Amino acid sequence: MNLLHLDASARRASFSRELSKIYADTWRAAHPDDGYVYRDLAASPVPHIGEAWTELCDYVLAHEITDIGRYEEAVRTPAQRQAWDILEPLLAEVVAADVILIGTPMYNFSIPSSLKAWLDQITFPKMSLKGRSFVVTSARGGAYGPGTPREPVDHQERYLRDFFAGHFAVTDVTFINAELVNALIDPRLAHLREAHVESVEQARKEAAR
Numbered sequence: 789m790n791l792l793h794l795d796a797s798a799r800r801a802s803f804s805r806e807l808s809k810i811y812a813d814t815w816r817a818a819h820p821d822d823g824y825v826y827r828d829l830a831a832s833p834v835p836h837i838g839e840a841w842t843e844l845c846d847y848v849l850a851h852e853i854t855d856i857g858r859y860e861e862a863v864r865t866p867a868q869r870q871a872w873d874i875l876e877p878l879l880a881e882v883v884a885a886d887v888i889l890i891g892t893p894m895y896n897f898s899i900p901s902s903l904k905a906w907l908d909q910i911t912f913p914k915m916s917l918k919g920r921s922f923v924v925t926s927a928r929g930g931a932y933g934p935g936t937p938r939e940p941v942d943h944q945e946r947y948l949r950d951f952f953a954g955h956f957a958v959t960d961v962t963f964i965n966a967e968l969v970n971a972l973i974d975p976r977l978a979h980l981r982e983a984h985v986e987s988v989e990q991a992r993k994e995a996a997r
């Protein structure tokens with residue numbers, strides 16, 4: 789079993805990082821001899837895809853290449869080789885993983901651009917990552933659970949679930965969300981501090997479990 793652990797928060801003192809660490813530490817204690825790879829997408833951002841990357845993608849689509857092991861056939865120019873050399877190690881980490889753990893904040897109702905840049909690098913048309921599972925530990929300033937007024941604008945969990953199912957054919961996806969973080973900062977949300985603490989406590993327990 790291999791665990792790939794990613795973090796995407798711009799903050800070091802971050803709830804999504806704390807939760808992903810609890811999950812990873814627990815997992816590693818239970819699998820001491822197994823593989824573990826860590827990547828900090830905020831501290832060491834992956835580049836945005838460029839034109840040569842799109843050429844690789846178009847080639848894979850036009851030639852109906854769905855086997856990840858054959859993607860390199862798309863490399864025909866020095867610029868494409870450069871693009872390949874950036875994406876290949878990122879993709880190899882994903883392919884080698886059984887569990888992909890992502891610690892991510894909600895930014896602007898969605899995911900940070902650092903995580904989106906990583907998704908753009910590793911995602912090719914009609915690829916399959918079947919057999920793997922994703923675990924997402926997230927933190928949000930507000931509350932987006934079922935029945936809340938903001939539920940319809942949760943483009944973080946909804947987006948990632950749709951993405952993993954639609955692009956990777958993976959539905960084994962677990963979300964652990966710490967909510968109402970802004971209650972610690974925004975005076976108008978001060979009355980929600982207790983609910984925030986409860987949400988974080990619950991998320992810590994879920995991450996350890």
Ligand SMILES: Cc1cc2nc3c(=O)[nH]c(=O)nc-3n(C[C@H](O)[C@H](O)[C@H](O)COP(=O)(O)O)c2cc1C
Binds near residue numbers: 894895928
């Ligand atoms: C740039 C930025 C955008 C944010 N946008 C939202 C948002 O749209 N909705 C929300 O509920 N919280 C938002 N927040 C609050 C964060 O989700 C919250 O601070 C969370 O704890 C960040 O995760 P972290 O603790 O792992 O850094 C935003 C915070 C930042 C810094």
